Amino acid sequence: MTNQDDTGRYASSPCMAGEVAPDYFDPLAVDPAQARDVARWRRSERARLRDARQSLSVSERAAVGTALCAHLRELLADRFGGAIGKVFSAYWPIKGEPDLRPLMAELHAAGVTVCLPIVEQKSAPLVFRRWTPDTRMVRGDWNIPVPPPEAERLVPDITLAPLMGWDANGYRLGYGGGYFDRTLAALAPRPFTIGIGFQSAQLATIYPQPHDIPLDVILTEAGQQQISLQR
Template sequence: MSGRDDDRDEGGSYASPPCLMHEIDPAYMGLDVQQQQDVSRWRRSECLRLIDARLAMPVVERTAHADAIVSRLDEIIGGVEGKVVSAYWPMRGEPNLRIWLEALEMRGGTGALPVVEQKGAPLIFRLWRKGEPLEKGIWNIPVPSHRAAAVTPDVIIAPVVGFDRACYRLGYGGGYFDRTLACATNRPLTVGVGYSVMEIPTIYPQTYDVAMDVVVTEREAIRR
């Protein structure tokens, strides 16, 4: 999302561990290639259906749901003092957590946002506080300035397009969160957030999918 060509921070060290999983041939790993193709097609179709359903929700309803989700986040995460919490910049009807993220500093926490520095590589996370400049990243999603420090989050909050009861997350298909978590040396608390209507029976998890620790909706918190 930033347009820089490497996946290192300003100091020259990796902001996220490098990972080459995305470069390995599925056949080499003993995976069923036809099954992967079928699941991929189904996921693309399901993703479009769920996004349409999300956007069809009245704004006032989405706002009320986001408020309920925030209350549950505070219960799940607990005290944020001394913690780095990465959230996301909302798009396409996702739960809007911006006010909650902006208030972290007042509670002793530190906010961050994910950044795609290189396609096919793990995400990095940059510090962000209310009022600090943002720039357009990949897909025109606002991300912190490239001058912002890279950090390692204690908590990662990821939006879900869909989810199942095993806390597997259906995203937009880029695999960035899965790749990042699979390569993490010390796994953070991972929280998926979405509306209850986005629940599906299964995402048909594959070997490369990484489940969230918990998925939070306006109705409940589902733990893995």
């Protein structure tokens, strides 16, 4: 890829990671042929789920976003006292993802430190830059708004993970670049991770591979989903 900012670093949402490494699979997988079969299946499922999501009307997407904001607000209140004093990583919505920006602003006003994940270096863990409603956003790769390079870097206590698909074992079908799993593997302690997606995107399985890390919670417009403890 040649799209870089003037610092020489990649500045884009992890949601576009599949366009950085569309054939990503973990070379440490037990069976490379099986890993490639799974990678092909996942590419097909991503395309199907993306088309279904983008076919929703503006009002349908808005209703999903409103419902998810309510469920997330309740979850943060119940588990983290509203996340006051915590570092909370959200995301900037693209490609029909649920829009949680109203809740981001609400959390900031309540005393939560909000940040956004950024791809600064190809095939490396994400970094997190602080966001506020007054942040002067800049255009990163693929024209996605991101906080500027001078924004404070943070390490999240709680992080959201936008989902293309998900299964009842808590595994996430992402965008295919492997950035989110690399990031969770690199962070110590690992942040509490909440998957955000559509109820209709549930899959029987994502065929988890050795690099896949299960999420702590999955939220859809229908509420918190039951995650099996058998992984």
